[in-house]
Amino acid sequence: MKKDTDNWAEVEATSRAALPDSILDYIEACKGDPEFKSQLISVLHKVQGHFGFLGEEQLNAVAQLMQIPTADVTGVATFYHFFRLEPQGRFMIRVCMGTACYVKGANDILEKLQKELGIDVGETSKDGLFSLEVSRCLGTCGLAPVVMVGDEIHGGLTPDQVPALLEEYIGKAHEAESVAS
């Protein structure tokens, strides 16, 4: 939607309503930059930082306010693995793929997690409990291979231990639910 079209005011209002003031201000501030459109990635980072993921509504809003075709914005959002297009699960699982972990079988752990959860990297399990990411060195190479669940480090894992690890967190989620009810 170009600014000079008839219902631009309406489109602009809808777009502005989809984003918090801090991001609207940031987009506004970027407009002085001669390379304005190159700011798209940092704008998307801010959107993800606020919402935890990049929803369709937010991607459309960014496209309209930055006057970049929606397909291009979506293309950038899907190209980079650090952008998430769906809400994050209750527990974020990060599999370290740094060198020490990689040589100690991180890829096998990752494959087992993908199989057990039925999801790929960047996705969230159907029950909303787990999201899966890969990460660079988590700084605990002595424990390789390392998986981080939420803010907890699990080292020396084997693929066989993955189901029990997931069960542990499923149990934690159920515990929290029963305390809350």
Ligand code: FES
């Ligand atoms: S390489 Fe995995 S913790 Fe350093």
